Amino acid sequence: MRYAILYIAILGFWGCQSNANLDSQDPLAEAVEHPVFDEHIEPIIVANCSPCHRENGGAPFVFKSYEQIKKKQKTLLKVVVDRIMPPWPADVHYSSFIDEKRLTDAQIKTIQNWVKDGCPSGKNPNALLNKVTPFESTLGKPDLVLYLDSVSLPQGSEDRFFLMTAPGLLPQKKYIKAVELVPGQPNLMHHFNGHWINYEFDSRKNFSLKPRKVELTPGKGDRSTSTLDLLADNGQIPDRKHSVVNYLPGVFGVMYPDGIGTFEAERKFIIVGNDVHYGPSRKSVTDRSKINIFFTDVPPKRGTGELMLGTNGVSKIEPPLVIPPNKITKHTTSFTVPADISILTLNPHLHLLGKSFKAYAIKPNGDTINLIWIPKWDFRWQYFYTFKKMVKIPRGSTITAEAVFDNTTANPNNPNRPPITVSERMDYFGSSMKASDEMFQFIITYLGYEPGDENRSLEVPKKIEIPKK
Numbered sequence: 001m002r003y004a005i006l007y008i009a010i011l012g013f014w015g016c017q018s019n020a021n022l023d024s025q026d027p028l029a030e031a032v033e034h035p036v037f038d039e040h041i042e043p044i045i046v047a048n049c050s051p052c053h054r055e056n057g058g059a060p061f062v063f064k065s066y067e068q069i070k071k072k073q074k075t076l077l078k079v080v081v082d083r084i085m086p087p088w089p090a091d092v093h094y095s096s097f098i099d100e101k102r103l104t105d106a107q108i109k110t111i112q113n114w115v116k117d118g119c120p121s122g123k124n125p126n127a128l129l130n131k132v133t134p135f136e137s138t139l140g141k142p143d144l145v146l147y148l149d150s151v152s153l154p155q156g157s158e159d160r161f162f163l164m165t166a167p168g169l170l171p172q173k174k175y176i177k178a179v180e181l182v183p184g185q186p187n188l189m190h191h192f193n194g195h196w197i198n199y200e201f202d203s204r205k206n207f208s209l210k211p212r213k214v215e216l217t218p219g220k221g222d223r224s225t226s227t228l229d230l231l232a233d234n235g236q237i238p239d240r241k242h243s244v245v246n247y248l249p250g251v252f253g254v255m256y257p258d259g260i261g262t263f264e265a266e267r268k269f270i271i272v273g274n275d276v277h278y279g280p281s282r283k284s285v286t287d288r289s290k291i292n293i294f295f296t297d298v299p300p301k302r303g304t305g306e307l308m309l310g311t312n313g314v315s316k317i318e319p320p321l322v323i324p325p326n327k328i329t330k331h332t333t334s335f336t337v338p339a340d341i342s343i344l345t346l347n348p349h350l351h352l353l354g355k356s357f358k359a360y361a362i363k364p365n366g367d368t369i370n371l372i373w374i375p376k377w378d379f380r381w382q383y384f385y386t387f388k389k390m391v392k393i394p395r396g397s398t399i400t401a402e403a404v405f406d407n408t409t410a411n412p413n414n415p416n417r418p419p420i421t422v423s424e425r426m427d428y429f430g431s432s433m434k435a436s437d438e439m440f441q442f443i444i445t446y447l448g449y450e451p452g453d454e455n456r457s458l459e460v461p462k463k464i465e466i467p468k469k
Contacts, residue, residue, distance in 0.1 A: 028040075028104060028106040028107050028110055029106065030106050031105075031106045031107075031109035031110045031113065032110045032113065033113060034113065034117055034120075035110050035111075035113055035114045035117070035120075036114075036120045036121065036122035036123075037066050037069075037070075037114070037119065037120065037121045037122050037125050038066075038121065038122030038123060038124045038125045038126075038127060038128075039122050040110055040114065041069075041110070041111060041114050042066070042125065042126075042127070042128045042129060043128060044103070044107050044110070044111065045063055045069065045129070046128045046129060046132060048086045048101065048103060048107075049063055049085070049086065050063055050129070050132045051101075051135075051138075052086075054132050054133070054134060054135055055133075055134035055135065056134045056135040056136075057134075057135040058135070058186040058187070063129065063132075064129060065125075065126050065129060066121050066125035066126055066129075070119045070121075073115050073119055074115075076111065076115075077111060077112065077115050080103055080107075080108050080111055081108060081112065083102070083103075086101040086102065086103065087101065087250070087378065087380070087381045088100055088101045088102045088381075089374045089376065089377065089378050089381050089383075090372055090373065090374055090383075090385060091373045091374070091375055094370050094372065094373040095370045095371060095372055095373070095387075096387075096388060097385045097386055097387055097388065098386045098387070098388055098458060098459055099252075099386075135182075136182075136292075137180060137182065137253065137292050138180065138252040138253045139178055139180055139253040139255050139292065139294060140294070142180070142292035142293055142294055143293060143294055143295040144168065144170075144292075144293040144295070145290055145291070145292055145293070146166040146167075146168055146211075146271065146290065146291045146293065147166065147211065147288060147289070147290050147291075148164050148166050148211050148213070148273065148288070148289045148290070148291070149164060149211040149212060149213045150286050150287065150288045151213065151278065151286065151287045151288075152284070152286050153185065153188060153278055153281045153284065153285050153286065153287060154281070154284045155281055155282065155283050155284045156280060156281065157280045158280060159190070159277060159278065159279055159280060159434040159435060159436075160215065160277070160278040161215065161216040161217075161275060161276065161277055161278075162213045162214060162215050162216060162273070162275075162276040162278075163213065163214045163216065163228055163272070163273065163274065163275070163276070164211065164212070164213045164214075164272070164273035164276050165211055165212045165213070165228055165230075165270050165271065165272055165273070166211050166270065166271040166273070166291050167207065167208060167209045167210070167211065167268075167269070167270045167271075168209075168265075168268075168269050168270070168271070168293070169207070169209060169267065169268060170265060170266075170267045170268075170269075171267070172267060173264055173265060173266060173267060174264070174265045174295045175262050175263070175264055175265070175295060175296045175297065175298065175299055175300065176196075176244070176262060176263055176264070176265050176293060176294070176295065176296070177255060177256075177258070177262050177294045177295060177296035177298075178253060178254065178255040178256075178293075178294040179194065179196070179244045179245035179271070179291060179292070179293055179294070180245065180253035180291070180292040180293075180294075181194065181245050181246070181247040181289060181290075181291055181292075182289060182290050182291070182292060183247060183287065183289045184286070184287040184288040184289045184290070185278070185281075185285055185286075185287040185289075186249070187249075188278050188279055188281055188285070188287065189247060189249075189276075189277070189278055189279075189287065189289065190248070190249065190277040190278060190279045190435055191246070191247060191248050191275075191276070191277045192245070192246065192247040192273050192276050192277075192289070193243060193246050193273065193274050193275060193276075194243070194244055194245035194246065194271050194272065194273050194274070194291070195240055195241065195242055195243060195244065195271070195272045195274060196240065196241035196244045196263070196265070196269060196270075196271055196272075197230055197238050197239070197240050197241075197269060197270045197271075197272060198238055198239040198240075198241070198264075198265060198266040198268075198269050199232060199238050199266055199268040199269065199270075200232075200238075200266060200268075201266065201267050201268055203232040203233060203234070203236075203238065203268075204232050204233055204238075204268060205233060206233075207268050212228060213276075214228060216275070228272065230270065230272065239266075241263050242306070243306055244263070244271070245271065245291065246347075246384075248347070248349065248382040249379060249380050249381065249382050250380050250381035250382055250383060251382060251383055251384055252383070252384070253292070254345055254384050254386060254445075255294065255460050256304075256344065256386075256458060256460065257456075257457070257458065257459075257460055258296055258298035259298050259299070259300060259301030259302060260301065260302050260304070260344070260447070260458075261302075261303070261304040261344075261445075262296055262298065262299070262300045262301075263300055263303070264299075264300065271291055277433075277435075279435045280435075302447050302448075302450075303447075304344065304445050304446065304447060305341075305445070305446050305447070305448075306443065306444070306445055306446075307335070307337075307341075307399075307443070307444040307446060308441060308442070308443045308444070309333045309334070309335050309399065309401055309441070309442040309443075309444075310333040310401065310439075310440040310441045310442055311424050311439045311440055311441045312441070313333070313335075313441060313442075314335050315333045315334055315335040316333065317331050317332070317333045317424075317440055318331065318332055318333065319331060320423075321405075321423055321424045321438060321439075321440050322421065322422075322423040323353060323405045323407040323421065323422045323423065323438060324407065324421055325407055325416075325418065325419035325420055325421055326407065326408050326409075326419055327407055327408070328355065328404065328405065328406050328407070328408065329404070329405050329407070330402065330403070330404045330405075331402070331403050331404075331405070331440055332400060332401065332402050332403075333400070333401050333440065333442065334398050334399065334400040334401075335398070335399050336396060336397065336398045336399075337393055337394075337395060337396070337397055337398075337399065338395065338396075339395050339448065339449070340392065340393070340394055340395050340448070340449035341392075341393050341446040341447065341448060341449055342390040342391065342392055342393075342446060342447045342448070342449045342450070342453040342454075342456075343371070343387065343390065343391040343392075343393060343444055343445070343446050344386060344387065344390060344445045344446060344447065344458060345384050345385060345386045345387070345444070345445040346359070346371060346372050346384075346385045346387075346442070346443070346444060346445075347382070347383075347384050347385070347441075347442075347443040347444075347445075348372060348374060348382070348401070348403075348441070348442055348443075349382060349439055349440075349441040349442075349443065350377055350379070350403055350405070350438070350439060350440060350441075351379060351433075351435055351436075351437065351438045351439050352379050352411075352413040352414065352415055352435060352436065352438075353405040353406055353407050353411065353413070353414060353422060353438050354377035354379065354403065354404075354405060354406075354438075355376075355377055355403075355404040355405055355406040355411070356373075356374060356375055356376065356377055356403070356404045357372070357373070357374040357377055357401070357402070357403050357404075358372070358373045358374070358401070358402045358403075359371040359372050359373075359399065359400065359401040359402070359442055360399075360400060361393050361397045361398065361399045361400070362397060362398050362400070363393075363394055363396075363397045364394065364395075364396040364397060369391065369393065369397070371391075371399070372385055379413060379435075384445075386458055387458060388457065388458060388459060389454060389455060389456060389457055389458060390447070390453040390454060390456050390458060391454070392449055392453055392454045393446075399442075399444070401440075401442040403440045405438065407419050407422055415435070415436045416436065422436070422437065422438045423437070423438060424437060424438055424439055424440070425437050
């Protein structure tokens with residue numbers, strides 16, 4: 001969940017562990033009739049499965065060898081044919097994004113042919129798998145890594161909420177290109193919303209580099225970050241960069257071309273995790289999450305803005321988000337933009353009752369701009385969807401999001417048996433919502449439009465090495 005001090009003044013801009021493909025191999029143009037593992041199947045596995053199915057990758061098991069994959073051939077075949085894996089919930093025929101984790105028809109047919117032929121190994125199986133390294137980042141090698149305080153998560157059915165800090169000290173001011181949260185327990189962290197607080201070097205004498213955390217009780221106590229003692233020595237509020245890093249189940253880091261969304265960091269800074277949420281755990285574990293920071297020498301040119309529709313956002317949900325037991329309901333939320341904007345990234349957010357999500361914009365002339373359609377919502381994969389090129393939304397266009405919720409026993413993710421009435425919680429501005437509560441948010445990262453934006457690519461060369469033959 002992200003809750004906002006939403007900057008409705010839209011003209012006021014300021015500056016699984018999944019992976020964006022490990023930098024994908026060239027997909028097959030045509031299916032291979034008689035494939036072998038080392039030449040045809042292993043490259044597909046490494047490029048599309050190993051980003052998660054590797055050490056520290058967040059998947060429940062690691063693809064280590066030909067022998068192991070052969071034993072899982074039936075499961076492998078089913079999940080790729082049914083397009084369950086690799087996971088990509090968005091409909092690729094409705095809109096297109098960077099790093100779509102989706103196999104081509106030729107790749108799927110090649111895997112089918114391999115299984116049909118008895119899974120031949122080829123001459124040198126495992127050559128690529130042996131080169132797969134443990135997960136570190138979806139964006140490349142970070143320039144700085146900060147660790148959050150460890151959190152003990154006992155077995156049980158309770159959600160846990162925290163305010164957390166990760167202080168940093170730099171030898172000199174730096175331009176920040178991207179910030180990425182890597183959870184230690186990706187199956188338990190529901191969300192992390194991080195803000196960057198800059199301190200002029202002499203504005204805070206007593207500056208500890210020790211991370212801190214404060215546990216929150218839903219519905220009680222101080223919801224603000226005042227409990228973390230973040231003010232400068234003179235009592236003033238330091239400079240804050242809102243929402244520089246966010247995490248939801250399944251997301252991968254976002255990095256834009258140089259100059260877009262970058263900002264300057266002071267030598268002393270603190271990243272504040274606001275309302276950090278862990279879901280219930282089936283066993284007792286400890287989380288030690290880290291924050292990867294990426295520098296650039298290119299100064300900021302265009303600051304990004306954030307527009308949030310729905311829960312805690314600028315637009316009402318109609319009808320109100322109250323889902324009766326044993327019902328499937330549809331809800332919409334709309335907002336008309338007062339200026340031309342260029343959309344970079346979309347982030348739909350629902351909870352466990354979500355069934356589908358669609359968003360589009362209607363231009364003043366009546367034309368429709370497709371934004372995103374997720375026919376089958378999956379709480380585990382809530383990506384930040386970045387367009388390949390910026391998408392212009394003209395002034396006066398109305399952005400609409402539609403969500404369908406399933407509060408019946410036919411929904412396997414329904415946490416309540418029998419179903420009960422579920423809604424969003426608006427006490428304390430909706431913060432500390434449990435996974436069993438419901439939300440309907442559509443978060444848009446955008447720029448103020450400049451001529452030619454619709455032709456500007458948002459793709460960034462990958463820094464991640466993929467093993468190749």
